[in-house]
Amino acid sequence: MIDTARPTPRAASAPPRRIPTPPAEPLEVAARRRRRAGRRRAAVTDLLGVLAWASAAFAVALWLASPGSHSVSGIGGVLTDAGIVAGLVATDLVLVMLVLAARVPLIDRVFGQDNAIAVHRSLGEPVLYLLLAHGVLLTLGYGASSGTGPIAETVQLFSTPDMPLAYLALGLFVAVVVSSLVAVRRRLPYEAWHVVHLLSYAAVLVALPHMLSVGSVLGQGTWQRVYWIAAYVVALGLVVVHRFVLPVVVSLRHRIRVVAVEPIAPGVVSIHLAGRDLDRLGARGGQYGVWRFWSARTWWHAHPVSFSAVPGRDRARITVRDLGAGSARLGRIRPGTAVSLEGPYGLFTSRARTAPYLALVASGIGITPVRALLEDTDLRPGEATVLLRGTDADQQYLWQETAELAAATGSALFAMVGHRARSQESWMTEDDLRRGVTLRSVFPRLLESDLYVCGPREWSDLVVREARLAGVPEHQIHQERFAS
Structure with missing residues (x-):
């Protein structure tokens, strides 16, 4: 009571x-x-959403404006063009999903990383349906135009250079989306789910060759080709910088170490951390970080955990509950263990007050x-x-x-x-x-x-x-x- x-x-x-x-x-x-500050954040958030969908519309507009890149002739042409549009929109949204998951500080400040990931997840199923439609419509369209059946056309496409990579990319995307379904994710260990999700990066990379080599949609010397190469560079560049490079820089700069593990309740421990200039992390009360503890049993598992106290100049603390094999191991971390950090992230702070x-x-x-x-x-x-x-x-x-x-x-x-x-x-x-x-x-x-x-x-x-x-x-x- x-x-x-x-x-x-x-x-x-x-x-x-x-x-x-x-x-x-x-x-x-x-x-x-x-x-007033909240209204400004809301306006920027709306602008980011508009820009995300505008990028997909721009990709289609570029294709429509490119002379000779498309022509509708008969049912085969209609199906083929519909398949191309589905593929362009799906690929653009995949790159948007990568940017949303890249933990870009600007997106976190105005949108919130949790909200960004929620939008990222919401795009998963539509993207999968668009990719499936892309493959089916193109197969039917090419088959109708050449007078062959879907099976024969699939065999023909599979023998085309770079197309096996396209089918591989589609299979990887199916695995990623299916593993994200609530019913499936609850049955998968976090480690297995995380490995499957890392395949999304591989899927994006292996899909690129067939975009550049098959057909004339992204032919040499076209603005479309420039746009898509730039989009890939920006999306993957943000992922590399913010998910890999910056965490290494932050970890080397602050030299975070475990100094004590304090049990505070059954299955719950506070991990006390020491480091250099931790107050310069810029962490606000309510934010979280993605922590990796470099011990033999924990180095491969990243943990999103909130700060349980505002970091001081050389001290920080997180408090962790045993919710599975990965978090249970943190209760046995030894003092002196090196720690790397992504973040801090989150809008669950006083800055969001209105x-x-x-x-x-x-x-x-x-x-x-x-x-x-x-x-x-x-x-x-x-x-x-x-x-x-x-x-x-x-x-x-x-x-x-x-x-x-x-x-x-x-x-x-x-x-x-x-x-x-x-x-x-x-x-x-x-x-x-x-x-x-x-x-x-x-x-x-x-x-x-x-x-x-x-x-x-x-x-x-x-x-x-x-x-x-x-x-x-x-x-x-x-x-x-x-x-x-």
Whole structure:
């Protein structure tokens, strides 16, 4: 049930940093400033979406404007041209997907890496259908034009130079998309799923030769050829720079090492890190990094984990729950182990605020970004309200630290302990549901608040659903979903 009592500490923890003096700027003035910044971010986000689809339209327009590159004659010509358009749009969207997954800082700042990956995933099935349509329509179109059947035409195409690579690329894309389906992904170990996804880069590369050599669509000396080569260079270049080169530079510059592994609850550890000038990482409370621990059993597995405290000059901390074989190994990491980092990433920070008040809701290991966000935000007394939820006493990770931060900032703190209600679908306990507890009763200024929610996916979705039904504007809802 909901209780305003401070949580009992589960383990000794690093003390929270000193809270800065609250700014003199009035709440309403600060809220107007944040709303203006939010509108600017929304405008840039919309622009990025428009540019993504405009690039596909531009690719088709280039093809339509190229003299002699297409001609519709009979059913064969119609099918062939339709297949070419499907292929152009699919290839362009594949490159857009690569850019969205490249962890480009500009995209993260204005769009959020989680949102970018959500769009990346949403494009997977349409791209697959377009690629399949590309292959089927071209086969039927060529066959109709030459008077051969689909099977004979497929054999003929397969014997054409570079076409076996095209079929290989299609097979790789099918494997990537199928492995991304929720039902399949839950059955695959993370390592296997990650290896399959790395094949998407191979698929993009092996598809390029047939684009440049087969047919006249991207013939020598055409603007289309220039466009596609430039698009490939930009997309793959961003992936190489931001996924491989920059993490190496960051890791060498900051020389991050594990200094201690602290158990704080069954299956949960805080990993204390040391390094050089870690405050210059630019990490904000609520952000996460992609961590790789260079030990014999963990070097091949990257872990997206939130900072559980704002990094200092030479110290940082993450808190990890055992959610599988990979994360379980982190509890046995030895001090001195070298660590590399991609990031920090994420918009789950005070920079995303647009409203005068702050409502923080966390469940389970979702406490980590919420605790860091609270530490990193300048607050007046009464400006923030925090609700922590755990199934039992063993799930009260970092609650004592959060309570101390709340007390230091004059923030209200509530605790909800117990199993979720069984009588109906709800994010609350049975007792709280029976007593009529709602988000509005916990957060009286809910409609004037930015709501930050972090916890297991199903639970956090229910919290957000109630917030939307209560009338909280979409731009005031900030959600970070963790695995259960």
